[in-house]
Each structure stands twice: as C-alpha cells, then as structure tokens.
Amino acid sequence: MKTRKLMAMAMAGAMALPTCTAFADSAEEPVKLTGLFISHSLTKSLNDMQWLQEIEEKAGVEVEWEQIYTDWDQTKSTRFASGDIPDILINATDDSDYATYEGLFMELTDLIDQYAPNVQAMFEEEPDTLALAKTYEGEIYALPKFQGKWPDCNGVMFINKTWLDNLGLEVPTTLGELKDVLVAFRDNDANGNGDASDEIPMDFNDWFGAAYSLTNLIGSYGIQLTNWGTDGYFVEDGQVKNYAVDERYKALISYLADLYSEGLINENAITNDYSMFQSLSRGDENGDALVGVVLGWEETDKFGPTLHDQYVPCGPFADDVDDLGTDEPRWTYDYSGLNMSSNRICMSANCANPEAAMKFMNEFYDSEVSVEVLFGGISDGCLEKTGDNSYKVLDPLDPDTDSGTWKWTSSMADNGPMYIRRSTTIDMAQDMTYALEEREQYKEAIARIDMDKEYYPQMLMKYTSEDQNNMAVTQANVSNVTEAYWGLWLTGESNIEDDWDSYVEEVNAAGLQDILAIRQASYDSWKAQ
Known part of the structure; x- marks a missing residue:
C-alpha cells in the first residue's frame, strides 16, 4: 500500500502542469491546503466530519478549513477584491465572480483531464452538468453537483x-x-x-x-x-x-x-x-x-x-x-434545479499545488463519498453500506432531531460537491420517503409539460459578461416595480384593475423587454445545441 502511494505521488509530480509546484519535498508528508466552506447554520464543524478527514488522507492532503455561517453575501466582494482567498472554495461563488474577479480563480479544464476521473464520468454520463460548468466562453472555473435522487418538484x-x-x-x-x-x-x-x-x-x-x-x-x-x-x-x-x-x-x-x-x-x-x-x-x-x-x-x-x-x-x-x-x-417542474447546482467547488489561481487540490476535489465525486457528502459519513454513523452500490440512511443519532435536520447537521448536505449516480441505490430516511410519496400528487400535471416548447432550464443558460451585467442591473429595476405592487394588490391597499395597465407600462419601461430579448437569444442558442 505504501509503495503504491509513493508511485502515485511520483506519477502526479511527473504529470504536473509547468506552473505547478511538486507535491512536497517528502512523500510522507501530506500537501497543506487551505479551504473555505460557506455553511448552513445547522452544519457542525468540518473538523468533526470523519468522512472528510478520510478523503483528505486518501488524496494526500491536509486542509485547514474556514467555515462561514452568515453574511457571506455582504463580505464576499471585499474578500475577493483583496485577492486573498484560500486554495479551495466550496459553495462560495457564482457565475459572475469569474468575470468580475478575473484572474482570481483557476481555469480547471486541463486539471480535470489529468486528475479528475470522477468528474469526467459525471460530465460524460450527465451532459447537462458539463453545460452547467462551462462559462459562455467554454471555460470551467467551478464544478457543479448532481444528486439525481430528488423529486420532480420542490413545493x-x-x-x-x-x-x-x-x-x-x-x-x-x-x-x-x-x-x-x-x-x-x-x-x-x-x-x-x-x-x-x-x-x-x-x-x-x-x-x-x-x-x-x-x-x-x-x-x-x-x-x-x-x-x-x-x-x-x-x-x-x-x-x-x-x-x-x-x-x-x-x-x-x-x-x-x-x-x-x-x-x-x-x-x-x-x-x-x-x-x-x-x-x-x-x-x-x-x-x-x-x-x-x-x-x-x-x-x-x-x-x-x-x-x-x-x-x-x-x-x-x-x-x-x-x-x-x-x-x-x-x-x-423543478427536477433540474433540485438535482443540479453550479459552483459547488472551485480553486484559487494562486494555489501552489493545483494537482493535489484537483485530486482532492475529485474525491468528492467518488460514488460512495458523494452519498456521504449529502447524508453524512459511514464512519460518522449516518450511513450504512448495504451492497456494492447501495446504501441506507440511518436514523439520527439524536432521537429528538428529524431526519432532514440531521442531514444538514451532519454533513455538507445540499451545499457540497457530489455526483450521486442514477444507478446508486439509496434506502432513504423517513423524510425523503415521504417527500417522494407526496409528489405522486403532481405526476399527472407534470406529465403535461411539453419539454420541447415549455421547458426553460434557466440554470443552463449562458451569457456574455456584458449581458450578465446588463441583466443584473435591469432586473433590479424591474423587480423594484413588480415587488412593490403584489403586496399592495394582495392586501387591497391598491386595486389591480385600476393599476394594471400603468403597472405593465412601468415594468416594461424598467427594461423587461430588454431582458426578454437577451434571455430569448440564450434560450435559442441552447435549443440549437
């Protein structure tokens, strides 16, 4: 086992990109990385998650974690503008960050090709995840997630x-x-x-x-x-x-x-x-x-x-x-939104050991680890392996906690990077069993959707930086109008019959038609592909 580990590290060093630093002077020492996780308020310390320590060890890294629970949206811009970010960031970025803070994040395409077979498998088996990962220009700065066991609708x-x-x-x-x-x-x-x-x-x-x-x-x-x-x-x-x-x-x-x-x-x-x-x-x-x-x-x-x-x-x-x-x-119909999310994990452009960081990122997309990311670790008492590719979600160790809350407490849950294969069998906890059963109510209605003419995968739409910026500004103006009126109408403080025509004029004057034109062009491009 030790010989295999040494050989793997030697091969990784030989394959490293020209700008990369080799793993470490001593093969016995793990590569030191820093990491940031934007956390749900319930989630326990990452340092207390045994499954995470196990994949760090498997990847030959040791991560010093920073876990932020609140106010990331208010502090992110200052943090990114300073250029001082950790090697790995989880649940911390959105599409606009890569253009706004150009040069701050690592472009991952070559690293994925060399060091991330699990990620490659996700892209090949679920092509929408590759579309989700790519920018308008076709670059990849962050990896998405796929958790294909969630239902067709959220509410x-x-x-x-x-x-x-x-x-x-x-x-x-x-x-x-x-x-x-x-x-x-x-x-x-x-x-x-x-x-x-x-x-x-x-x-x-x-x-x-x-x-x-x-x-x-x-x-x-x-x-x-x-x-x-x-x-x-x-x-x-x-x-x-x-x-x-x-x-x-x-x-x-x-x-x-x-x-x-x-x-x-x-x-x-x-x-x-x-x-x-x-x-x-x-x-x-x-x-x-x-x-x-x-x-x-x-x-x-x-x-x-x-x-x-x-x-x-x-x-x-x-x-x-x-x-x-x-x-x-x-x-x-929410299947895509419930089962896929972009920007789960990315890397700093200043990471001294990008090959080691990429290998660690790849571990999150291992078939077993992915289930642990969502539900908690096998070693942590949250999950039981029942077969080669089958698992059982165990009852909460805290008898006073429901299964949904326990999931968010015990692991990264929906905020983490993962690829849960469609072929993976999971005996769900009570909450997910109920969730799937309850949505039988809507099967007939959802079956009416015309996927060719009515499906709008907003998350897969790609835009130029200019269009993104224009839409962000214009949408804020549009939302100022739409959000102001619905509550007034609902409560009877204003009458929708009296307001409707002037309201529509006001929304259009705020730029709605410009947004629709941009979105239509992106939608048409997506359809053409």
Missing part, C-alpha cells in the same frame, strides 16, 4: 385532512372549492379546540420564484413554471415570457386578493420570515394545528413529528373562477 401544497374530516369536507380540486374550504376553516373551529378564531386558513412564504409562494398557483392558469420560475420567467411555445405582466397573473392576484379580503390568508405572511412561517405550521404550545393550507418541502419537516400525519397533499387546482384558467392545471 407541495398541504391541506389539513383532520380539519376536513372534522367539518365533513373533501379535498378541493378547483379554485372555487378551495375558497369554500378556506371559508369553512375560518368559521367552524376546524381544529376543535373551542376557539373559532385561532385557525389560519392559508399561509405562504415570499413571492416571485419562491418555492413556498402562492405564485405556484399560476399553474391553475396554464402557465408552466420550471425550476421555480425565478423572477417570473417561463417559456411558452418556445418564447421566453414573464408572468408578472401576463393577464393570467392578474387573474391569480385578483383571486388571492379576494381570499385575503375575507380573512382567508395569513395577514402577516407578507412580513413573516421563513422561521416564523415554519414555526406557525408546527402548531401552538398545546399541540393544536393552526394552519389549514400551506406549501412546504415535506410533511415532517413542515409540521413536525406530532402534527404531520394530519396533512395530505392537494392541488393543482382547476380554474372554475374565471375564463383565463384551465381544466388541466400545471405544477412547477
């Missing part, structure tokens, strides 16, 4: 079935039926605790492009969103559009404003942050459910261990309220 709309049963009601299937159910929840002490005023019929979180926003209901009007419909963009008949200026969005807002005016939507939803949104769904101190209808990721994550079995999935809802809707509603 599930849940309804309290116990409340329905208490009131002798059925799960609604149309927008009109949904309103009738919400009225019943409001008026009839649906949770049965003797207080007819503590029920919140419907709740939501955030707006354009948010996973748990009521904009998901735009599918009731025939608009097919893909990958969260970020900033309102979608494709219809091969044309890039934005629903923020679409008459069907006006119809949706009018419907929701009517619900709000009758006290059927949480009046604090506009200002509540995610933690408050989450907490409310988990009931009161007496264990009573408070929310009737709400979007979330998965029932145990959303409602906690005691209330989750009261809820079932519902929607999408056919429109029986006005003439703009459809009897064949859609639901947001």
